[in-house]
Amino acid sequence: MTLRYDLHCHSTASDGALSPRDLVSRAFEQGVNVLALTDHDTVDGLGEARLQAQQLGIRLINGIELSCTHLNQCLHIVGLNIDPDHPGLREGLSKQQALRDERAKRIADKLAKKGIPGVYEAVLVNSGKGEITRTHFAEYLLRQAYVNSMQEAFDRYLNKGQPAYVSTSWASLEEVVSWIVNAGGIAVLAHPLRYKLSNKWINRALAVFKEAGGQGIEVVNGRGSLEEVRLAQQFAERHQLVASTGSDFHAPDTPYLELGRLVELPATLIPVWSLFPN
Numbered sequence: 001m002t003l004r005y006d007l008h009c010h011s012t013a014s015d016g017a018l019s020p021r022d023l024v025s026r027a028f029e030q031g032v033n034v035l036a037l038t039d040h041d042t043v044d045g046l047g048e049a050r051l052q053a054q055q056l057g058i059r060l061i062n063g064i065e066l067s068c069t070h071l072n073q074c075l076h077i078v079g080l081n082i083d084p085d086h087p088g089l090r091e092g093l094s095k096q097q098a099l100r101d102e103r104a105k106r107i108a109d110k111l112a113k114k115g116i117p118g119v120y121e122a123v124l125v126n127s128g129k130g131e132i133t134r135t136h137f138a139e140y141l142l143r144q145a146y147v148n149s150m151q152e153a154f155d156r157y158l159n160k161g162q163p164a165y166v167s168t169s170w171a172s173l174e175e176v177v178s179w180i181v182n183a184g185g186i187a188v189l190a191h192p193l194r195y196k197l198s199n200k201w202i203n204r205a206l207a208v209f210k211e212a213g214g215q216g217i218e219v220v221n222g223r224g225s226l227e228e229v230r231l232a233q234q235f236a237e238r239h240q241l242v243a244s245t246g247s248d249f250h251a252p253d254t255p256y257l258e259l260g261r262l263v264e265l266p267a268t269l270i271p272v273w274s275l276f277p278n
Contacts, residue, residue: 005273006260007036007061008078008190008218008246012128013045014065015135017251020045023259024052024060026252032260034273036063036080036246041096042131043084061276064089065190066096068176069169070205073195077176077209078218078244081276082185089183092171097131103168104132110164111137111157116146134158135250173205177212186275188216188244192235193228206239215242216272220265222247222257233266243269 010016011023018026020037023045027035035058037049046062053060064079082089108120123136138153147153157164170176180187189209192202206217217239219232236243243266249259265271 003033003273004031004260005034005245005271006032006247006249006262007034007063007080007188007244007272008038008065008221009035009249009259010039010065011037011045011049012130013037013042014039014131015127015133015250017253020047020049021052023249024049024056024058027259028056028058030258030260032058034059034061035259036061036078038063038065038078038080038246040065040131040133041067041093041100043082043089043093044130046084062185064180066092066176066179067168067170068173069171070173070208071201073197073201073205074168074170075173075195075205076190077173077180077214078188078190078216078246079180079183079185080188080216080244080272082180082183084183086183089179092175092179095171099168099170100131100133103166104137106166107134107137107158107164110166114157114163116141116144137164173208174212177209177214181213186216186242186272187212187214188218188272189214189241190218190246191221191223191248192217192232193224194221199231202235203238206235206241210239210241215275216244217241218246219243219269220245220262222249222262226263229263229266233269236269242272242275244272 011020138150141147141153177187
């Protein structure tokens with residue numbers, strides 16, 4: 001049987017629209033055989049997702065997506081095949097979650113100064129038990145008709161340089177990689193071309209990443225063009241990193257970012273799943 005992998009997606013445990021159970025069901029419907037749930041700075045959805053994966057015969061890879069700060073730039077590191085109960089990882093997640101909550105309050109304060117009050121309380125309710133992300137703020141602004149689209153919410157309020165943007169000093173790149181590696185996982189730099197950084201900058205960051213124990217890079221991403229796949233392939237080859245693939249799925253209303261709807265990894269690269277235990 002040909003295996004179809006999707007190693008980057010999100011549930012309501014962070015900023016996804018589907019519960020972990022429903023996310024796994026949708027992956028199954030889309031023909032995904034091996035799925036990694038990689039919520040932002042939390043592993044809270046993995047238990048529910050695993051129960052549904054077992055019911056449907058999907059292999060679930062324990063995953064996470066961690067924010068880190070490297071040279072004043074936020075990067076996202078996906079951890080695959082982690083032990084979600086590892087004490088060091090749990091301690092790190094507690095720190096990240098505290099930073100997320102602090103950031104959320106500061107974003108809400110800035111929105112209040114722009115005449116949009118009560119947003120923190122609203123997104124807290126809307127996020128349920130999940131981690132609060134900027135997506136929750138964008139959803140609120142759209143629901144309340146302050147903007148006409150999610151993208152407009154980011155462009156007018158939430159992106160860097162806009163009035164509700166908050167710069168956050170996350171854990172360092174080295175720290176985040178160590179949390180993943182010490183939890184038995186594989187650290188993967190997510191969507192390397194989305195940061196809009198120079199190739200020189202990315203290459204330097206990847207050298208630090210690999211020195212810290214990072215092993216992979218996301219070569220195929222749901223948002224990436226074929227040209228970006230080619231560039232990410234070059235990063236993988238230059239730094240001798242294994243290649244990962246993931247849709248970065250968040251919600252059903254973005255069909256161009258569907259679970260499992262991914263081009264093939266370049267055949268010359270070593271896939272990250274070659275490192276998964278049998």
